[in-house]
Amino acid sequence: MRRVLAAAVLTAATTGCVSTAKPATDVIPETDKIVWGPCTDVARPDGEPPAEQDATVRCGKLSVPLNYAEPAGEKIELALIKLAATDQKKRIGSLLFNFGGPGASGVDTLDQAGKSLGTLRTRYDLISFDPRGVERSSGVRCGGTADLDRFTSLDTLPANARTRGEIEAANRRFAELCGRDSGKILPYVGTVNAARDMDRIRAALGDEKLNYVGMSYGTQLGAVYATQFPENVGRMVLDAPLDPTVTFEERTLAQTKGFQRAYESFLKDCVKDKCEVGEDVAAAGANVEKLMNQLAARPLKVFRRELTQGLAATGVAAALYSELTWPFLESALGQALKGNGAALLYLADTYTGRGEDGSYTTQTTSFPAVTCVDTAERPDEATLRRTETASLKISPLFGGAGSGALCDVWPVKGSDEARKVNATGSAPILVVGGKNDPATPYEWAPRLTAQLKTATLVSYEGEGHGAYLSGSKCVAELVDGYLLKGDVPERGASCPAA
Template sequence: MRRVLAAALVVTAAGCSTAPAEPAADATTAPEQIAWGPCTDLKRPDGAPPARQDPSVRCGKLSVPLDYAKPDGDKLELALIKLPATDKGKRLGSMVFNFGGPGASGVDTLDQAGKMLATLRTRYDLISFDPRGVERSSGVRCGDSAELEEFTSLDTLPSNEETHRESEQANKQFAALCQQDSGKILPFVGTVNAARDMDRIRAAVGDPKLNYVGMSYGTQLGGVYATLFPRNVGRMVLDAPLDPTVSFEQRTLAQTRGFQQAYESFLRSCVKDGSCAVGKDVATANANVAKLMNDLAAKPLKVGNRQLTQGLASTGVAAALYSELTWPFLEQALGDTLKGRGQALMFLADSYTGRSESGTYSTQMTSFPAITCVDTAERPSEADLRRTEAAALKISPLFGSEGSGGLCRVWPVKGSNEARHVDATGSAPIVVVGGKGDPATPYEWAPRLTSQLKTATLVTYEGEGHGAYLSGSKCIRGLVDSYLLEGKVPGKGATCPAA
């Protein structure tokens, strides 16, 4: 199961919906109201409550149709969070954020990222939400914590007929648990329905236009929104963009290349001053990591009352490659593990899989496949999966896998390609930001999405890491803030150097 939930490592998606494109009811029905109040259940990445909470932060619920084809039928409550504008005299409205996934909690992430967004908060109420199927918004559940622990711990090495059979069996068991625990919501968690939810949020906060920042998967959500509701688009930024047209195989190979390139950049950075804890030079460091992974596949390393498996170790490595800022911690974690101490690498793996210190899991690893699999009609054959895996392993023995297609092949709900073709014709200008060193959403996807959206302008970031706006680049921050706060669209071909 680890082969799908963690080896795919990302941030995918295209949308699906069971409803027609833009129902007239949305335009004529009075918007639902959001009852804002104190936040009572915010969580840090480790699952613990925040040490100190800003009393001005508010949380709320918004009722939306479970099935937009039946607007008067069952309802779903979306969980929201608001950081009110600090300069109310110059307030421009609201700015909605989606930080990625699919499956990440916008409620928790906005609370954690608030200080980094202080400039935007001067003039906007900052708003985010747990999308349908995520955490507080009827989050998809698939078994208990012990079962998720087993799934996320499974190895990717070696790749042979036995592991393929084990993987497919684990996929079937996991899919059955998702159907058992969350079957009612599974057909309705697609990106098109989430985009409809965002228009309900826009209306509920009283904004005539949606101002929006989408990161990673959030770029897919933004592109779908701009396609469904082009006249409602305000100022929109899509950072670390996805190409919704790619197949499972294309996505898996592109992301495998991206993570391998980031890993090689990490190794070069680590050894340049001669004190790298992983090895004296790139070749030695790479060989040490490869041996470590093979050793863990043969015999996991005891960490407290848990086992650091090869699957968890490679997940931990990949998690640290999302940002150049975490490379020093990755060096420490690998160096410690080479000496028999796996706590730091286990911590990195847990940060990716959403495991708290108490052993419970967020819905990150369960919402991710639920949204991914319903967002496409593609269901790869066994031959497709083996071809994809073989090609990915040639690119990277560390990160190569069959990708998300293996789980979607046995998913209990049919998918749709409705949102794989985006076109924002008629919308206000959209700014797309792509990073040359992004491992999870490779740069090649940025110009593709820009072209598909018709009204978009591309900004290129030359640096490392997944996402540019929060990377520390003053150049990117300046261009994006100038657009969001003043409406100045970056010039054609705008490029920013590494931070």
């Protein structure tokens, strides 16, 4: 699950809600098949040859109802990608991935992550998709480059009435743009409908059961699927789990604590050997605080752009998702302290989805669209101010009102259906939670496991958001053993830090 930036508070201008029609009544038309072909628009930031040059990597489209309450009505197309199993004679079936967000492109991410999933690919066709409202699947759009640049660069410091007023005004403007540009799709982008889409994908692939790996937000999507379609669950892994029952206030405070804890761990690691940020933890922390205050007063010029305090904080948060990016964060902060903000701005752009050409992915826009439809909660002003005050005490760098402020002004009605999960009657589900995960705090892992009546929890002692791709051999062996052989780990299983 993505961290909610304090400034990311949006709205739109349509009404509607998630369809609650019983999933089991769906009749999937025979004409709704996936047509596979070359991948022509997959993002390849690593500079490797385009995916279409590899005949084992194919892309496709699948038509699904925009509104499941009207299955014969208007359709939208979901974009998919397939990495064919390398050992077709021993092929188990398909394995569907959702890598999180909400708002991340599964098509782009699976193409980039394919090499790290080689063990699973020997036996499975690896499948992912852009969920509805994301990128190629009727992606939510809210204005152009200039609009998004203004929105993502908003400062969160100093935490005073003027800053708060600027954020609130920007949120309302952003919301108007979302409604103007994506009003038709906004009521239907929630997790309940995305889960129904996944069952359409399962059927179109010709699989009797859905084998699935969900990471971060993908754990909520998986949990909702297992609750709607328990009889169709095959082998399901939920890594870096979200507790769907938490309130906006609880989520904001938990994530603020998680990122602050990860930030402190980064500083402690940094000062072990000639840290560019400071000679000890106290000095390094003071230097970063001074940098943020300076940026709030005067942003750093970076070519034709500026590194604001808000973007700098975003860049720091982005690098805390994985221990592997800590060295780059050290260098970026060190350069910014010397007046060069390019590397820190680059980190912020990776988080907001901004490309070098100024174009944005839907990371910034799809997140609030899905988040706000997935709950009927709309916190009042008193709750927002209480949340903001408490989170700023935990961390001035990462604190704020969170996504509750965004959804408070979001005009599309939400539903609590995606917050109620149980998976009663499903096959065994594997939940993996990291003890030092900044974005989905560990306490959410046992909570989700308890809610899912068929789940078993594996705990990971290391740093970072997500355990399966963390480099932990222990976690990889347990997850692979379950997905490839059906071996469910013993209750209470845990893995040391990688």
